[in-house]
């Protein structure tokens with residue numbers, strides 16, 4: 081698994097109105113492999129969106145480097161060729177209403193390849209295929225404002241796929257959705273990762289979503305402060321809480337049960353299934369006594 | 370209430386008129402309008418009216434819907450008729466006190482009203498049979514020769530596209546804000562114009578703020594999808610002229626030629 085995105089000592093300062101810089105990222109180093117599924121967690125204002133926007137050159141490093149397939153975003157920007165990384169790294173934003181451009185679903189999905197100067201017939205093929213991949217073929221003639229939030233986000237994902245992107249960066253794509261829409265979007269993302277080997281970087285507030293990732297990165301005050309598999313990270317419940325993050329509900333419940341003296345098994349409990357198993361094991365023991 | 374608003378008056382269908390290339394339709398409409406102004410004779414109008422009726426029949430748009438497009442301008446048509454009826458000197462047809470109706474007035478008023486109605490109906494035929502998206506594409510294509518004089522053809526079309534996408538969203542949002550304000554007891558429906566306008570302020574302020582935020586985010590999303598302006602851009606639904614368009618252009622030019630000969634013989 082070669083490194084697909086290489087982030088090296090990335091710092092970023094926003095220019096305030098008075099000219100003073102305001103540091104949003106303070107030296108993040110991270111390497112993301114091709115085909116990896118990484119979740120990024122962090123409290124509000126910890127710099128997650130700022131980090132995401134560096135991955136496709138929407139923002140450029142104040143210092144440090146971001147390389148996508150070896151291409152340095154700052155060098156690309158100097159040559160005016162940022163589209164090269166933008167077509168490789170597709171991005172889905174938080175607000176489903178503010179990222180669809182055309183008045184019809186299929187026209188919107190075509191927007192990316194149109195900008196890349198792809199041949200009309202090839203665009204049609206890509207649009208068809210992308211809409212199928214997110215299960216929105218039925219709605220291809222629909223106006224975006226008539227879709228549900230989850231459907232809009234799926235169209236946004238199709239719009240990125242139509243650029244034949246290798247990587248999907250999703251910046252809290254489910255934050256404004258209802259539980260149903262959240263499930264739809266996460267299912268699609270998981271399937272794309274599994275079936276197409278798409279590299280996925282999912283920024284999220286929901287621990288259940290982060291549990292699906294292969295690796296979790298926790299951000300705090302513009303720095304990456306924890307990194308590991310979901311199990312490793314969520315086992316550090318107290319630290320997460322100190323960073324203003326929630327712990328998966330099942331994990332929290334298990335911790336409290338242990339505090340209350342219930343002798344749950346020693347292994348970390350993070351999901352509802354594991355909690356159930358632990359509790360059943362207890363009941364088994366009780367029967368023996 | 371607000372959500373009933375639709376943009377444009379496109380009437381979906383698959384008639385001959387629907388299938389014509391929108392650029393061709395616009396150019397032919399301009400040609401017809403020019404004919405209406407140039408050939409101001411009853412014979413010429415006979416032909417043009419016959420053509421308009423034929424087009425209305427093969428547009429697939431119900432007659433009632435088509436005629437409805439005259440309604441907003443009905444008063445202007447009636448007023449124009451009355452002014453010409455009373456204001457044209459000539460042989461008296463009917464006299465009532467100071468009101469003097471002449472035969473010339475009657476003929477002239479009818480003629481001008483016919484002209485107005487033809488202009489309205491023909492342009493409605495264009496908008497009824499062409500989706501706003503296609504109209505936008507056609508506008509971009511037809512204006513692109515003027516780019517060398519600094520006309521931002523692509524940018525104008527992109528603005529139209531975004532407007533078509535966001536007007537319904539903004540209307541929904543207005544509706545929501547109005548309901549939120551009404552539930553707090555704001556009254557938009559009674560009081561003097563001034564109080565009603567003042568009640569609009571708490572709607573407009575959040576609406577504008579949100580529109581600016583939307584614009585910001587949309588610009589970012591467009592950039593993320595490699596938008597770099599119109600240069601080097603292709604279109605999935607590129608406009609293409611077909612045999613149908615050639616036939617239509619040929620027929621219309623033949624008609625223009627015929628009308629010219631008629632006018633010359635006169």
Ligand SMILES: Nc1ncnc2c1ncn2[C@@H]1O[C@H](COP(=O)(O)OP(=O)(O)O)[C@@H](O)[C@H]1O
Nearest residue numbers: 094102104122123124125126127128129130131
């Ligand atoms: N456009 C901007 N201008 C100035 N400061 C900004 C801007 N965007 C974000 N920031 C600041 O940068 C920090 C990180 O923001 P952000 O990356 O959006 O965090 P997150 O996505 O984790 O909530 C915050 O303190 C925020 O106030």
Ligand SMILES: [Mg+2]
Nearest residue numbers: 128129251252
């Ligand atoms: Mg954010």
